[in-house]
Amino acid sequence: MDVSLIQAMEKIAGANKIIITSHIRPDGDSLGSMLGLSHYLISLGKEIVLAIEDEIPRLFHFLPGIQSIIHAKEVPFEKKYDLLIVLDTNSDTSRIGETLASMQVPTLNIDHHPSNNKTADYYYIDSQTAATGEIILQLLLLANAEITCAIAVCLYTAIVTDCGFFRYANTTPNTLKRAALLVEHGAKPNEISENLEKITLDDLMALRDVLSTLELDVNGRIASITLTRETLAKNISSTDIFINYIRSIADVEIAIMYKITDNSIIRVSLRSHGADVNQVAQIFGGGGHQRAAGCSINGSIDEVKKLILTAATVQLEGKQQ
Amino acid sequence: MDVSLIQAMEKIAGANKIIITSHIRPDGDSLGSMLGLSHYLISLGKEIVLAIEDEIPRLFHFLPGIQSIIHAKEVPFEKKYDLLIVLDTNSDTSRIGETLASMQVPTLNIDHHPSNNKTADYYYIDSQTAATGEIILQLLLLANAEITCAIAVCLYTAIVTDCGFFRYANTTPNTLKRAALLVEHGAKPNEISENLEKITLDDLMALRDVLSTLELDVNGRIASITLTRETLAKNISSTDIFINYIRSIADVEIAIMYKITDNSIIRVSLRSHGADVNQVAQIFGGGGHQRAAGCSINGSIDEVKKLILTAATVQLEGKQQ
Secondary structure (H helix, E strand, O other): OEOOHHHHHHHHHOOOEEEEEEOOOOOHHHHHHHHHHHHHHHHOOOEEEEEEOOOOOHHHOOOOOHHHEEEHHHOOOOOOOOEEEEEOOOOOHHHHOHHHHOOOOOEEEEEOOOOOOOOOOEEEEOOOOOOHHHHHHHHHHHOOOOOOHHHHHHHHHHHHHHOOOOOOOOOOHHHHHHHHHHHHOOOOHHHHHHHHOOEOHHHHHHHHHHHOOOEEEOOOOEEEEEEOHHHHHOOOOOOHHHHHHHHOEOOOOEEEEEEEOOOOEEEEEEEEOOOOHHHHHHHOOOEEOOOEEEEEEEOOHHHHHHHHHHHHHHHHHHHHO | OEOOHHHHHHHHHOOOEEEEEEOOOOOHHHHHHHHHHHHHHHHOOOEEEEEEOOOOOHHHOOOOOHHHEEEHHHOOOOOOOOEEEEEOOOOOHHHHOHHHHOOOOOEEEEEOOOOOOOOOOEEEEOOOOOOHHHHHHHHHHHOOOOOOHHHHHHHHHHHHHHOOOOOOOOOOHHHHHHHHHHHHOOOOHHHHHHHHOOEOHHHHHHHHHHHOOOEEEOOOOEEEEEEOHHHHHOOOOOOHHHHHHHHOEOOOOEEEEEEEOOOOEEEEEEEEOOOOHHHHHHHOOOEEOOOEEEEEEEOOHHHHHHHHHHHHHHHHHHHHO
């Protein structure tokens, strides 16, 4: 059932024992939103359980309250809960894990993804916001909550994660104004960016190896890199930095990253500045968005490169007509 | 003479033929501020000459009006000018070049650097702003100027350049609010960041080479890289990306970049997360800020490394006491 932000607030206000969760493979928006909301609800005296069916990456250990997030399997289920709040994703097993998705508790879903499937008991979806953290801030302001420094740090982290430090197309005037308000309440832009943008020595050495695999095609308009099993076996924080680097090369319109996995499947990531790489991915049963998509193809690296490069070239040439 | 922002506006309003300049080695703040101001003054019917005693990096060619900036030596000096506006730097020969610094015209200096030497006829210095672009926006709002899309793009570029896309410690709530206003008036955060953060293939290949020179000392708290003559001979956009990368490594507190130049002088750049590298640079006759400083030392690379590493280690250990 579609609810307004005020109705969402009322659902929360009416509950005392609340579980808050978000998607597996947690990121800054999911964790920052969970924590930002929980700091306020705890201050109201509510009993809050924060749980995720996954590990918390070390990168986010600086977030105030992060140590209170437990694994979904550790939730004390003998207690009766009034409400399950699912943030920043669908309330499905595939997104929040089976443990919490199978709970018999009313579910409130708050999300900013246009792809949200709206299957929760109650849902508030605002796809005009860059991050779920923006919605949580609106919610807290609506409730006249005191925006503490801890809340400001969590929600600022949530916002900058999903708008790429205000560099993605989803950055609106409201995104920047909300960030300004959070800085007024104690979020330190430099400290948060230093925490989030730390790279490990392993990442850096992997980047060096990956740069050696760079190939350019179609007059430098398509750039590709290949992550070998050896590179992937290293302790890499995220392979996104590699493809983003390649995408930033002057004149490159489509960036492609091939990951050679163990079972003769090549995972392909595609990024563009406007060319519709979603259409390329869909040919091979994958998908995503216009500027960021992916697919997995069974085959040798040489075969897969040929297939993808052909499809990407057609996409580029089509774009020109 | 110290003037208020209103007095600065009055000086500009009272002039008809105006030259606007900024520092050599122009960056996004200098060029964006010059252009943002000029778009408004041209709309008032004033005769504006935009000049810099240096080349304009290709990176900034996307800025609306950039082609109207001429080299200082091309200024038609036969005309009489009413005012020279110097933005984002001192009005000295060393900063704006001799051609314009030696003009016999009243000078108005608008800057955000606390180090401004205040030698201009009239100066307005606000070191609370992250960028001169912020001051120009305030000036235009004070004048009830229409913030056109062209102005918004120029001033947004100015601001994001000097606050590192809102990641540096100088990012204030006002910085973010002003950016929000510029987005409302047509600046596109994603397009501007894509333009500013383009890297060339040469940069990327140089990065690969530079990463091979990485050395870690003092338990990984000091990281250093060396740019050889061969690397420096390549067409690199900026060496800042290299040292910034090194500075982002987890646990690194001081990042050092050595540039081996042709005349047995080693240029040293220092960056930190808090340790006072200005004090390290000062030992060798250099200087800068607490977190970013540099110096040049005559000697072999091995000698210089030893000197700098010793001084940096002392600085780190001192910090701990």
